[in-house]
Amino acid sequence: MANFRLHTPYPPAGDQPQAIQELEEGLEKGLMHQTLFGVTGSGKTFTVANVIAQHDKPTLVLAHNKTLAAQLAQEYREFFPENAVHYFVSYYDYYQPEAYIAHSDTYIEKEAMINAEIDRLRHAATQALLTRKDVIIVASVSAIYGLGSPEQYEKVHVKIEQGSAEDRAALIRKLVGIYFERTNADLNPGQLRAIGNSLEFMPVNERVIYRIGFEEEVIARIDQLDPVSRALIAQPASIFVFPAKHFVTSAEERDRAIADIKLELDEQLAKFKREAKPLEAERLKRRTLHDLALIRELGYTSGIENYSRHFDGRKAGEPPFTLLSYFPHKKDGSPDFLTVIDESHVTVSQIGGMYAGDKSRKDNLVEYGFRLPSARDNRPLRFEEFEERTGQVIYTTATPGNYEREHSEQIVEQIIRPTGLIDPELTVRGVVETEGYKGQIADFIHEAGIVIKRGGRALATTLTKQMAEDLALFLREKGIKAEYLHSDVKTIDRIDILTKFRKGGFDILVGVNLLREGLDLPEVELVGILDADKEGFLRSETSLIQTIGRAARNVLGRVILYADVMTGSLEKAISETNRRRALQLAYNEEHGITPMTIKKEIRDIAESMRSEHQKTIDELLVLDTLAYEDDPKAFIKRKREEMAAAVEELDFETAALIRDELYKLEGNGPKKKPRARKALSGS
Numbered sequence: 001m002a003n004f005r006l007h008t009p010y011p012p013a014g015d016q017p018q019a020i021q022e023l024e025e026g027l028e029k030g031l032m033h034q035t036l037f038g039v040t041g042s043g044k045t046f047t048v049a050n051v052i053a054q055h056d057k058p059t060l061v062l063a064h065n066k067t068l069a070a071q072l073a074q075e076y077r078e079f080f081p082e083n084a085v086h087y088f089v090s091y092y093d094y095y096q097p098e099a100y101i102a103h104s105d106t107y108i109e110k111e112a113m114i115n116a117e118i119d120r121l122r123h124a125a126t127q128a129l130l131t132r133k134d135v136i137i138v139a140s141v142s143a144i145y146g147l148g149s150p151e152q153y154e155k156v157h158v159k160i161e162q163g164s165a166e167d168r169a170a171l172i173r174k175l176v177g178i179y180f181e182r183t184n185a186d187l188n189p190g191q192l193r194a195i196g197n198s199l200e201f202m203p204v205n206e207r208v209i210y211r212i213g214f215e216e217e218v219i220a221r222i223d224q225l226d227p228v229s230r231a232l233i234a235q236p237a238s239i240f241v242f243p244a245k246h247f248v249t250s251a252e253e254r255d256r257a258i259a260d261i262k263l264e265l266d267e268q269l270a271k272f273k274r275e276a277k278p279l280e281a282e283r284l285k286r287r288t289l290h291d292l293a294l295i296r297e298l299g300y301t302s303g304i305e306n307y308s309r310h311f312d313g314r315k316a317g318e319p320p321f322t323l324l325s326y327f328p329h330k331k332d333g334s335p336d337f338l339t340v341i342d343e344s345h346v347t348v349s350q351i352g353g354m355y356a357g358d359k360s361r362k363d364n365l366v367e368y369g370f371r372l373p374s375a376r377d378n379r380p381l382r383f384e385e386f387e388e389r390t391g392q393v394i395y396t397t398a399t400p401g402n403y404e405r406e407h408s409e410q411i412v413e414q415i416i417r418p419t420g421l422i423d424p425e426l427t428v429r430g431v432v433e434t435e436g437y438k439g440q441i442a443d444f445i446h447e448a449g450i451v452i453k454r455g456g457r458a459l460a461t462t463l464t465k466q467m468a469e470d471l472a473l474f475l476r477e478k479g480i481k482a483e484y485l486h487s488d489v490k491t492i493d494r495i496d497i498l499t500k501f502r503k504g505g506f507d508i509l510v511g512v513n514l515l516r517e518g519l520d521l522p523e524v525e526l527v528g529i530l531d532a533d534k535e536g537f538l539r540s541e542t543s544l545i546q547t548i549g550r551a552a553r554n555v556l557g558r559v560i561l562y563a564d565v566m567t568g569s570l571e572k573a574i575s576e577t578n579r580r581r582a583l584q585l586a587y588n589e590e591h592g593i594t595p596m597t598i599k600k601e602i603r604d605i606a607e608s609m610r611s612e613h614q615k616t617i618d619e620l621l622v623l624d625t626l627a628y629e630d631d632p633k634a635f636i637k638r639k640r641e642e643m644a645a646a647v648e649e650l651d652f653e654t655a656a657l658i659r660d661e662l663y664k665l666e667g668n669g670p671k672k673k674p675r676a677r678k679a680l681s682g683s
Helices: 016-029 043-056 066-079 115-130 150-155 169-177 251-274 278-298 306-314 344-367 373-377 383-389 402-407 440-453 465-477 489-503 540-552 567-591 612-630 632-648 653-665
Strands: 033-038 060-061 085-088 092-098 100-101 106-108 112-113 133-137 156-162 191-195 199-201 209-214 217-224 231-235 238-241 338-342 392-397 408-414 425-429 456-462 483-484 510-513 523-530 558-562 676-678
Touching: 016 033, 016 043, 016 408, 033 402, 043 060, 043 338, 043 392, 060 066, 060 209, 060 612, 066 085, 066 133, 066 489, 085 115, 100 344, 100 558, 156 217, 169 191, 169 199, 169 209, 191 523, 191 567, 199 676, 209 653, 251 278, 251 306, 251 373, 306 373, 338 344, 338 489, 344 373, 344 383, 344 392, 344 402, 344 489, 425 567, 440 456, 440 465, 440 523, 440 558, 456 540, 465 483, 465 510, 483 489, 489 510, 612 632, 612 653, 632 653
Parallel strands: 033 392, 033 408, 060 133, 060 338, 085 133, 338 392, 425 558, 456 510, 456 523, 483 510, 523 558
Antiparallel strands: 092 112, 100 106, 106 676, 156 238, 191 199, 199 209, 209 217, 217 231
């Protein structure tokens, strides 16, 4: 029986049937590298979903940013509602890696704000891989970074079974042993609390509470509760509880690792002594002994990942365990899963570039005594290691790069869209002065106004983040509803902005590189590419074709390229777009097809990443914003009184909700900045 069940309201159309057949035949023949060369809006994700359903193996889908990964995860969930589709990206909302700048003698501590909800989704992904076969993981390049050993992670899980002999204290010790934390307040993922003769805990992979009831040192019942209403959801006979952290080790392994770390410390201290580096030796000794004391007492320390090679039992230079390690493998150790690299012309090079930057930073930390040499082995995979750990690969892109063209044993074209839509009409402005032309910004505002009047949306792409912010502000000052989007905007906020844009919350979205690959915005009728003649990464042939594709999902889609000179990249992008238009027009004429705008339900793809706490705050903001705007001082005074009353009643959850609502309304939420200091001997 097939593991995957594809749900779709429509059959494959256009070039899709042929592409599905050719890709599946390629997999059956054992081809290791194939490329799906599909134009924007041709339904590459749907084609791949059909291939996954036919090939019937666990699948890793790699995307080059969190926003695109979230969108893909939502699409695959719609295609496979009965199967396990999970989202795996970096769980940091903010991340400043540990670093040392030698020329200014400045040490920068690691600073991070972990998004607990994304951490939960990461655990859900790894646990699904260890317990199911019908799994699709949509991931960013976080998939090639170090993760705990899957064998250890699976080995130390706790089984809780109704009727088994177990007292409450013993079960608490077991959960604490797999890094659950005790609390007397409301439960968060990875926490437990004892209440009377019961034990409650929230696992890290799902938003539920499990209540374990005991009678005479026997587990009498297992209740699964809703975390907000505490309504009874189910009463399972048994459950498996996985560790609250991915980096886990048994007591024996921990003792062995501590001994290995001490040995490495002695060797490195001897090296520094030979090199007459007393400052570096003292630094390293203090840092490492402090970390070892915490590991011995608590089993964990901040930065424990830097010792991962010792805990994993790896040799120096050996690659770390990653998400790829959790996927199934054959008896000979070869990968037994399918890998799909989405927007491969960007993602492939991104995967290849991760290792060098990480190594340069770690080399500095090791050389100046901030870390042991083994810290270098807490790293992303090298590209050749990534290739060894993936089996058969399908690259999907509208603009194949050199790597895909050179390595693919088969390139499958998908030029014809099921909707009959053709590539957008292109207009170049600025090369030849046109009557009434007043410059690119004024012209774009005029053209966008025409689109907005009939209910459409417009995109504008700039060369820098600052230009995007400035243009969005300028448009708002002109009375136009506009927002900007770039990589400094938080993950969930980016997705919220895109959802609001599709729903008509504003009319113009201004961005830089995030508006290129993969974003599915069928409401967009106009794309304005500002400074299209500035040769470089953002205005290369590939970038221009991808940006042009943002207007390819709407029957009225058109693109204006603002350029004073005709560059080589512009000529190639225009030529390729016109080639595709000719093929599409001929196909439509031959088959009597009238193009239609893509109709796609607007879903909030950030919903699964937003915590219950945040959802409640968002609901309060909807209710209270008008009252705040009517009289801010009186509103804040009343809310602060309510918060104080909640604290007096020990209702800390309500107090926290009011506090965070006020942060949002006043726009002064807590901020974190990286801490940097002169690296003196005591650091």
